[in-house]
Amino acid sequence: MIEGRNISKSFGDRLVLENVSVSMEKGQTNLIIGQSGMGKTVLLKCLVGLLEADHGKVFYDDREFSKMSFNEMKEIRQEIGMLFQGGALFDSLTVEENVMFPITMFTKQTPQEKLERANFCLSRVNLQNVNKLYPSELSGGMKKRVAIARAISMNPRYLFCDEPNSGLDPQTAHLIDELIKEITIEYNMTTVVVTHDMNSVLEIGEKIYFLYQGKLWWEGTKDNILYTENPELQAFVFTSELTKRLRPVKGVGG
Amino acid sequence: MKFLFHFGRYLSLLRLAFQRPEKQSIYFRQIMVEMENLGLASVGIVAIISVFMGAVLAIQMAFNIDTPLIPSYTIGFVTRQSVELEFAPTIISLILAGKVGSRIASEIGTMRVTEQIDALEIMGINPATFLILPKIVASMIINPFLIMMSMLLAVGGGWLAGIFTGLFPSSEYIYGIQSFFHMYDIFYALTKTIVFAFIIASVSAYNGYYTKGGALEVGEASTNGVVYSSIAIIFMNLILTQILLA
Numbered sequence: 251m252i253e254g255r256n257i258s259k260s261f262g263d264r265l266v267l268e269n270v271s272v273s274m275e276k277g278q279t280n281l282i283i284g285q286s287g288m289g290k291t292v293l294l295k296c297l298v299g300l301l302e303a304d305h306g307k308v309f310y311d312d313r314e315f316s317k318m319s320f321n322e323m324k325e326i327r328q329e330i331g332m333l334f335q336g337g338a339l340f341d342s343l344t345v346e347e348n349v350m351f352p353i354t355m356f357t358k359q360t361p362q363e364k365l366e367r368a369n370f371c372l373s374r375v376n377l378q379n380v381n382k383l384y385p386s387e388l389s390g391g392m393k394k395r396v397a398i399a400r401a402i403s404m405n406p407r408y409l410f411c412d413e414p415n416s417g418l419d420p421q422t423a424h425l426i427d428e429l430i431k432e433i434t435i436e437y438n439m440t441t442v443v444v445t446h447d448m449n450s451v452l453e454i455g456e457k458i459y460f461l462y463q464g465k466l467w468w469e470g471t472k473d474n475i476l477y478t479e480n481p482e483l484q485a486f487v488f489t490s491e492l493t494k495r496l497r498p499v500k501g502v503g504g
Numbered sequence: 505m506k507f508l509f510h511f512g513r514y515l516s517l518l519r520l521a522f523q524r525p526e527k528q529s530i531y532f533r534q535i536m537v538e539m540e541n542l543g544l545a546s547v548g549i550v551a552i553i554s555v556f557m558g559a560v561l562a563i564q565m566a567f568n569i570d571t572p573l574i575p576s577y578t579i580g581f582v583t584r585q586s587v588e589l590e591f592a593p594t595i596i597s598l599i600l601a602g603k604v605g606s607r608i609a610s611e612i613g614t615m616r617v618t619e620q621i622d623a624l625e626i627m628g629i630n631p632a633t634f635l636i637l638p639k640i641v642a643s644m645i646i647n648p649f650l651i652m653m654s655m656l657l658a659v660g661g662g663w664l665a666g667i668f669t670g671l672f673p674s675s676e677y678i679y680g681i682q683s684f685f686h687m688y689d690i691f692y693a694l695t696k697t698i699v700f701a702f703i704i705a706s707v708s709a710y711n712g713y714y715t716k717g718g719a720l721e722v723g724e725a726s727t728n729g730v731v732y733s734s735i736a737i738i739f740m741n742l743i744l745t746q747i748l749l750a
Contacts, residue, residue, distance in 0.1 A: 300622050320630075327628035338623040341614075352627050355527055410626075 251276050252408060252440050257296050257306035259289075266292045267303070268464045279434050279441045279454040284461035285486060290444045291412055293461065297442065298332065298410050299323060310408065328356055331401030331439075333411040337393035339385040339400070345372070346381035349399045356404065371399035375429060391422035395429070402433055409434065409441040415450055427453045446486075448493050451475065460486065514710045520632035521640070521709075534638035535645075542604045542639065542705075543646025547653070549603060550596055554654040557591055558583060558661030566671035579672050580662065580680020585689070587658040593693040594741050596654045597700035600647065601733040605708035608639055609729030612712030613722040621713070632713070640705040647701035648694045655693070692748045699744060700737050707733040 252274040259267040266289045274280040274297075282290045295301040297308055299315060308315040310326055318326070339348050349368040353359055359367070372381070375395040385393060394414060401409060411430060415423035431454045434441040445451065451458060455472035462468075462482045470478070476498055478484060488494050525531040565579040612635055615621050624631040659681050666672045708729035715725040 298626060300625060324628040327626055330626055332623065332626045334619040334623060336618055338619040340620055340623075341618075355530065355627065355629055 251309075251311055252297060252442065253309040254293070254297050255307045255309070257293065257303045257308070259292055259296055259301060259303050266464050267296065267461075270306075270461070270464075270466045272297075272459050272466065272469075274440050274442050275457055276440045277435065277438045278456040279431055279443055280457045280459070281451060281455045282442065282444045282459050282461060283446060283451055283455075283486070284467075285446065288461045289464045290446075290461055294410060294412055294442065294444045298330065299327070328352075328404060329407040331404065331406035331409045333394065333397045333401050333409070333414055335413045335416055337385065337390075337397040339393060339396055341385055343384075344381065345377075345383050345385070345388070345396050348385070348396060349403050352400065352404045367403060368399075371403045372396070374402065374433070375399045376425075390417050391419070391426070394418065394422075394426055398426070398429060398433070402437065405437060407437075407439060409439045411441070411443040411445075413444055413446075415445065415447045420449070423447065423449065424453070430454060448487060448490070451487075452496075462486075510710075513714070514707070517632055517636070517710055517713060518706060520630065521636040521706075523630055523633050525633055525637065526629055531634075531638055534634070535642050538638045538642035539646045542607070542643055543650060546600060546603055546650060549599065550650050550654050551657055553596065553599060554587075554592070554657035555661035555664070557595065558587060558658030558663075559665035561586055561591070561658070562662030562665045562677070563669060563671060566666075566669075576672050576676040577680035577683060579666075580659075580677035581683050582680075583662040583677075584659050584681040584685075587655055587662075588689050588693055592651050592654040592658060593696040593700065594737065596651055597647070597697060597704065597737055598734055600650070601700075601704045601708075601737060602730050604643065605704050605729045605733045606726045608705060608708040609712040609715075610722055610726040612636075612709055613715035613725040614712075616713060616715045617718055617722060636706070636709040636713070639709060640702060643701040643705040644698050647704075648697050651693065651697045692744075695748060696741065696744050699740055703736045703740060704733045707736055 254270065254272045257267055257270045258265070270293060272282070272293070282293055284290050292301060296303040299308070303316065306316070313326065315323065315326060340351065343351065346365070346368050349371050350364045353364045353367055369381070372378070375398050377392065377395050377399065380388065380392065380396070385396070388396065409430070414426050414430060418426065427450050430441060430443065433439065443450065443454065452472050455475065458470055458472065458475060459466060460468040460483050468478060468480045468483045475483070475487060476496055478487070488497050562579055562583045565582050569576070569578055615635070621631045621635070624634055663674065663677050666674055666677050711725045711729035711732065715721050
């Protein structure tokens with residue numbers, strides 16, 4: 251479980267996060283949703299330690315991450331996998347080398363063992379015959395899948411995904427969502443996904459945190475998000491014609 | 505104030521970069537790769553500039569020492585001295601600041617804006633050590649070889665200029681380049697080269713490492729890397745000359 255308690259973060263005079271507390275459950279996909287500029291990615295970066303919160307604490311299974319030294323943090327980070335918005339694959343390395351990179355850095359496995367693990371991770375994300383390609387030769391969806399393969403290469407306990415579906419066609423986006431959901435269950439990971447894609451919310455949102463103007467505005471699940479009475483969340487959820495059709499009729503359901 | 509802010513941040517980045525690497529064998533390999541990228545890839549440009557620089561120097565000397573009172577071997581001597589003391593270590597380092605510095609700043613800057621540096625950090629790898637240390641070490645190892653090559657080629661360029669223009673006899677030029685040779689001059693030139701190599705790699709890396717934004721900012725970081733490392737080279741050139749030759 252990952253817990254963030256009373257996290258606040260500002261950039262100069264601009265308060266981006268105000269007293270946000272979240273609790274990300276193990277074995278579930280936990281979603282942070284909200285409009286652009288509401289502090290979703292900042293919250294994710296505070297949780298993962300890429301940004302230092304001005305106030306508040308972060309716990310990884312009761313280990314206080316925000317208080318740790320650089321070396322202690324390193325140990326936890328080896329238990330973390332992260333999927334970045336653009337994939338963040340290393341341009342100078344091939345697909346295979348990208349996936350093997352964390353294994354090479356932190357284990358003493360033989361080249362054969364590393365290759366086997368890389369091939370396993372790549373097959374897990376349904377990628378074949380791309381081992382020797384460079385990131386620049388891959389499509390957006392393939393890059394995301396390679397990034398997932400790299401993220402799971404060290405059997406992480408925690409998986410963070412920043413806008414995993416951005417820039418992808420609906421089919422590929424669905425595939426990525428399914429993949430995140432499957433590996434979360436398979437590895438019993440604590441998965442945190444930042445998204446503003448309603449399809450993802452309704453597909454994988456086992457626990458959802460809605461941020462609005464830097465504050466935690468609502469929390470719930472995909473089952474009750476459609477029945478929300480919160481006007482800001484309603485405005486966020488029922489924007490497209492498709493989601494408007496999902497809007498429950500008053501007095502029915504929820 | 506702004507200078508102090510950047511200088512302080514530059515020093516703390518260096519402190520981060522000079523930490524114990526996670527896996528030394530990987531870093532050793534990285535140093536080899538960087539020596540190829542930053543050093544061997546610059547051999548061509550250094551060679552061309554050096555030959556022409558030496559040739560122009562020798563021709564200018566020949567035109568300026570147009571009196572029987574000064575022996576013609578002076579052309580070889582002055583060409584060698586100029587190349588050895590200043591042209592090879594400083595001018596070639598300035599050229600390398602342009603070529604290598606922009607490469608380092610844009611490479612690291614692009615990695616920053618595409619979140620590759622964040623990815624390293626998330627994996628538990630110190631990105632400053634992983635990205636910057638091998639570049640600094642590689643530059644400090646390979647640049648002295650480039651500068652020595654530059655010295656030889658520039659002196660050779662001067663000799664070729666003499667042969668093709670007929671402005672001075674080859675034997676006199678060769679006698680000149682062998683005259684009054686002091687090993688300390690080479691020590692001085694290589695000391696400067698090593699300091700300049702450190703400046704080029706570290707200042708450019710600093711500019712790339714703290715890039716924010718997108719393509720425009722990467723370009724800006726690349727330009728700043730070249731400009732600031734060039735200024736630092738010129739400034740350190742004065743200080744080192746004062747310390748080592750005064």
